[in-house]
Amino acid sequence: MNNPEDIIKAYEQKILILEEELVMSDIYERVLLSSHRSVAVIGLDFKIIWINKTAEKMFGYELFELKGKKVSETLFGEETDISKVPEALENAIKGHVSVYEHILYKREKTKVWVRVHMHPMYDRNNQIDKICIYGTDITQEKAYQKQITESENRFKELLEHTSDLIYTIDISGNIISTNAAWERFTGYSIDETLHKHNSVFLHPKDVDKLKLASEDIISGKSYSFNKEIRCYTKNHEIVWLNTTCYPYYSATKEVIGFNGIAKNITEQKRNQCYYELLSKNVGDLICLLNNDSIYNFVSPSIKEIAGYEPDELIDKYSFTFYHPDDLRKAINYREQVLKNSNSQLESITLRFRKKNGTYTWLEITAKYFFDDFTDDYRTIISAKVADIRKIEEEKLNAKLEEEKRLNRIKSGFVDFVSHEFKTPLSIIKGLCELVNMSIDDKQIDIEQLRKDIKGIDFETRGLIDLIEDVLIIEKIENGKLSLQPRLVNIDTIISSVNDRLSTKLNNNRKAAIEINGPPVQIEGDPKYLEVVYKNLLSNAYKYSDGRPSPIVKIDFRDYEVLVTVKDFGIGIPEKSKAYLFTSFFRADNVTQIEGTGLGLSIVKKFVELHNGSVSCKSELGIGTEMIVRLPTKMV
Numbered sequence: 001m002n003n004p005e006d007i008i009k010a011y012e013q014k015i016l017i018l019e020e021e022l023v024m025s026d027i028y029e030r031v032l033l034s035s036h037r038s039v040a041v042i043g044l045d046f047k048i049i050w051i052n053k054t055a056e057k058m059f060g061y062e063l064f065e066l067k068g069k070k071v072s073e074t075l076f077g078e079e080t081d082i083s084k085v086p087e088a089l090e091n092a093i094k095g096h097v098s099v100y101e102h103i104l105y106k107r108e109k110t111k112v113w114v115r116v117h118m119h120p121m122y123d124r125n126n127q128i129d130k131i132c133i134y135g136t137d138i139t140q141e142k143a144y145q146k147q148i149t150e151s152e153n154r155f156k157e158l159l160e161h162t163s164d165l166i167y168t169i170d171i172s173g174n175i176i177s178t179n180a181a182w183e184r185f186t187g188y189s190i191d192e193t194l195h196k197h198n199s200v201f202l203h204p205k206d207v208d209k210l211k212l213a214s215e216d217i218i219s220g221k222s223y224s225f226n227k228e229i230r231c232y233t234k235n236h237e238i239v240w241l242n243t244t245c246y247p248y249y250s251a252t253k254e255v256i257g258f259n260g261i262a263k264n265i266t267e268q269k270r271n272q273c274y275y276e277l278l279s280k281n282v283g284d285l286i287c288l289l290n291n292d293s294i295y296n297f298v299s300p301s302i303k304e305i306a307g308y309e310p311d312e313l314i315d316k317y318s319f320t321f322y323h324p325d326d327l328r329k330a331i332n333y334r335e336q337v338l339k340n341s342n343s344q345l346e347s348i349t350l351r352f353r354k355k356n357g358t359y360t361w362l363e364i365t366a367k368y369f370f371d372d373f374t375d376d377y378r379t380i381i382s383a384k385v386a387d388i389r390k391i392e393e394e395k396l397n398a399k400l401e402e403e404k405r406l407n408r409i410k411s412g413f414v415d416f417v418s419h420e421f422k423t424p425l426s427i428i429k430g431l432c433e434l435v436n437m438s439i440d441d442k443q444i445d446i447e448q449l450r451k452d453i454k455g456i457d458f459e460t461r462g463l464i465d466l467i468e469d470v471l472i473i474e475k476i477e478n479g480k481l482s483l484q485p486r487l488v489n490i491d492t493i494i495s496s497v498n499d500r501l502s503t504k505l506n507n508n509r510k511a512a513i514e515i516n517g518p519p520v521q522i523e524g525d526p527k528y529l530e531v532v533y534k535n536l537l538s539n540a541y542k543y544s545d546g547r548p549s550p551i552v553k554i555d556f557r558d559y560e561v562l563v564t565v566k567d568f569g570i571g572i573p574e575k576s577k578a579y580l581f582t583s584f585f586r587a588d589n590v591t592q593i594e595g596t597g598l599g600l601s602i603v604k605k606f607v608e609l610h611n612g613s614v615s616c617k618s619e620l621g622i623g624t625e626m627i628v629r630l631p632t633k634m635v
Contacts, residue, residue, distance in 0.1 A: 038058045038059070038136075038137075039051065039052040039133070039135075040132070040133045041131070043129075048071060051063050058112065058135070059107060059112075075105055077103070080103050080105070082102070084098075089118070092119065092120045092128075093120065093128060093131075095120050097118065101113065101116065104135075113142040114138065115135070116133060116135055117133070118133050119131070119133075160179055160180045161180070162179070165179065165260075165261065166260075168260070169258050171218070173197050173198050173210075176194070176257065177194070178194070185241070186231055186239060187235060198210070202229060202231060203231070203232065205230070210227065213225035214245070217245070217247050218247075224244060224246045224247075226243070226244045237374075238266075238373070238375055239266050240266045240268075240269040240373075241265065242263045242265045243262035244262070246260070273371070284301055284382075284385060285298075285301050285302055285381075285383040285384065286380070286381070291376065293319060293379070295318055305360065306354040306355060308354075319331070322350050322351065323350065323353065326350045329348065329350065330348070333366070337368050340368075344365070345365070345366070346365075347364055349362070349364070361385070361386045362385060364383045365383070483528065485523050486523070486524075487522070487523060488522060493526060493530050495513060497530060497533050497534045498510065498552065501537055501538060505541060509549045510549060511552050512552070513554065514554070516554065516555045516556065519556055520556055523631075524610050528609070529606070531603075531606060532602075532628065535599040537550065537565060538599070540626075541567075543567060543569040543570050544569030545569075547568045559632055559633075560632060561630050561632065562629050564628075565626045566623065566624070566626075568623040570620070570621065571618045571619050571623055571624055572616070577616065577618065580600055581600050581604040607628055610630055610631075611631055614629075615627045
């Protein structure tokens with residue numbers, strides 16, 4: 001190599017190699033600059049040496065802003081997973097390539113998911129002196145993955161928590177998959193179920209039914225089937241399922257199994273079964289017992305007969321409800337029923353304990369039969385009340401109570417006549433004697449005569465009013481009084497009554513009338529409604545003499561009118577409130593105030609004829625509120 005020409009040739013060769021390297025370096029640089037992936041070169045001290053345009057665009061930084069800084073100082077943030085970075089750097093230094101994913105942050109601090117490829121870089125001496133980091137933006141990919149995962153989770157949740165059974169069986173009938181509904185329906189866990197033939201769980205009568213339906217799908221006769229089938233639970237009970245099945249296929253379009261969905265229709269089938277049984281066995285009370293004489297079903301009529309709700313007897317031992325003295329007779333009757341399941345035995349009469357502890361006589365007929373629904377034998381009982389003595393006793397007690405009521409009315413009427421009629425008649429008689437004496441003595445004082453005649457007229461009118469009230473009570477009691485309803489204005493009736501009573505009093509007292517809500521017409525008989533409010537207002541004035549005037553409130557509501565007549569009078573004693581609406585009754589504190597004891601009784605009867613109600617609130621010495629509720633329509 002001492003020959004100058006050889007040395008020159010060697011240098012020329014090296015120059016050509018260097019020129020080729022420069023050209024290739026330029027090509028590589030242009031490729032890296034235009035790459036769709038971000039590219040960064042860092043030193044072994046982990047400081048950034050160079051980034052391409054894609055990296056600048058991806059993160060929002062320019063090269064001069066990042067050069068000399070560590071990646072962790074600018075691109076790492078709160079959610080960046082740095083756990084894999086040290087290992088990747090160590091691998092790169094050792095000459096290995098690492099791939100991992102984590103979150104980096106842009107200049108504006110928004111997050112971007114990046115898939116990182118970390119490669120070692122070699123110098124001319126084939127020594128690692130730098131690390132190249134390739135980054136791909138996978139933010140959208142992550143979002144799609146998240147959506148897919150959430151969708152899969154929702155589907156799994158739906159599959160696990162749906163009330164319907166979802167299952168898959170292969171073409172041979174082996175169970176491949178099922179959801180949690182299966183365990184809820186049958187008590188069998190999924191592990192106890194998978195890879196077992198469906199016939200293990202099916203009622204024998206339904207095995208062939210499903211087999212034939214499956215064969216029709218395999219042969220192409222049908223695309224799906226819907227069947228009602230019975231399954232056995234882990235406790236050997238029967239569950240009814242309504243199932244729909246569809247085939248699933250292999251790549252060669254052959255049926256290789258079935259997907260199915262099933263609903264638990266046990267309750268519907270039970271109700272249907274009981275309904276059919278009830279329709280075939282007419283009776284006042286229907287009960288179904290299992291082989292242990294436990295109530296499985298009790299008809300709602302038990303409420304009226306014995307006071308129980310049906311659920312209160314379900315799962316109870318039937319014999320505990322019979323009278324102890326009838327227990328042996330009941331047991332013997334059941335034994336006869338079991339022996340004669342094909343015939344209807346004569347009824348038996350037993351005492352049955354009611355909810356209140358008393359007993360009622362029941363005439364019972366029982367029949368033993370096989371129940372397809374439960375796949376077991378049952379006893380159906382039809383019973384009706386046979387307590388004739390009790391019925392007759394109740395009739396007798398009702399008659400006695402009615403006689404007592406009539407006696408009380410008669411007694412009250414006698415007292416009423418002796419008091420209310422005797423006084424005005426005595427006054428009339430005395431006034432008549434005075435008039436006769438004046439005529440006999442021929443010393444007639446015209447003014448006095450007019451005064452006496454006015455007194456006679458006043459007492460006579462009072463007697464007429466009393467007789468009319470008594471006749472009204474009599475008509476109502478005998479159902480002879482009929483209403484002539486039409487649309488009326490309650491506020492107009494009350495206002496008219498108030499004006500007349502105020503004028504009659506002649507003492508400047510007048511009830512204030514308050515109206516709440518837009519007035520509406522109601523259906524009623526104006527004649528009798530006027531009597532109602534006349535009596536209530538008259539009492540309000542009468543029993544609050546010398547006190548503030550009464551107040552009448554009329555509340556118009558959606559379907560009713562509520563009228564409250566409030567006074568500030570003497571009030572009603574507590575012990576008298578229970579008898580307030582009784583005919584001829586007067587409270588102890590009103591004996592010095594004139595009255596007949598019929599007014600409120602008439603009010604109550606007239607209000608009830610209008611399908612309304614009347615109630616009272618009162619405090620002794622404070623005042624009284626009479627509240628009348630009337631529907632806007634009587635029907």
